[in-house]
Amino acid sequence: MLPWKRVLRPLAALLLTAAVATVPAATATAAVASAPSSGWNDYSCKPSATHPRPVVLVHGTLGNSIDNWLSLAPYLKDRGYCVFSLDYGQLPGVPLFYGLGPIDKSAQQLADYVDRVLSATGAAKADLVGHSQGGMMPRYYLRFLGGAAKVNALVGLAPDNHGTDLNGLTNLLPYFPGAEDLIKATTPGLADQIAGSDFLTKLNAGGDTVPGVHYTVIATKYDEVATPWRSQYLSGSDVHNVLLQDLCPLDLSEHVAIGLFDRIAFHEVANALDPGRATATTCASAFS
Secondary structure, eight states, X not given: OOHHHHHHHHHHHHHHHHHHTTSOSOOHHHHHHHGGGSOOOOTTOOOOSSSOSOEEEEOOTTOOTTGGGTTHHHHHHTTTOOEEEEOOOOOTTOOSOOOOSOHHHHHHHHHHHHHHHHHHHOOSXXXXXXXXXXXXXXXXXXXXXXXXXXXXXXXXXXXXXXXXXXXXXXXXXXXXTTHHHHHHHHOHHHHTTBTTOHHHHHHHTTOSOOTTOEEEEEEOTTOSSSOSGGGGOOOSTTEEEEEHHHHOTTOOOOHHHHHHXXXXXXXXXXXXXXXXXXXXXXXXXXXX
């Protein structure tokens, strides 16, 4: 084996491990068991006057429409929202672990799904809440696929809006010929998320936001995947960037926990979805 291949293999493994960190630990069996009683993805649900827009949840890399949302979906459902979630970015022969396909194609899947939800609910617009890649990918839909006319708000939990360097790990790729090509060929959804990728260059050219959409980014300084964590923030006139530790210094959530079970983050999601009824997010929100 060539020496660079001996280094490339652990490097690729680390990239995959970091991506797997976005996936909740629930098994396929648990996901299937939870689905019938989950209370979301109910296409007969009609939004109320209080919450007139359906909420579409967009999972992270290697997540899926059930596992990523076993806590947040019921949290929002219990608060009167019509809640939906989709699978996207599937690779042939890879079940359950999604978000690995080319992100521009995933954005088209989101576009089609939002159309389906709006048709079923009769709503004019939806709100989007995404974790990790799921908080960044919808921006392509908003900018390039007509989503701005159909979306009121985008809330990102630890979104890699300007890509990730995986704590500097991706900076090593140029030293290993063929490494980037291998990642692009096998898991293009991962390659698209590396800081400086062609996809991110196109996405962020001309500004981070589009008019008419309200943006919220909820980050944690303990993020070990979407790094550096400040790169998650967006710039724009209708952007609210939030650091969890500014709301509760005791919150130790990292990249996985912020989307999986952090009720302080969930409270801030609810505030972003309904700013007219927002209440202060504090450490006590963990128990609300």
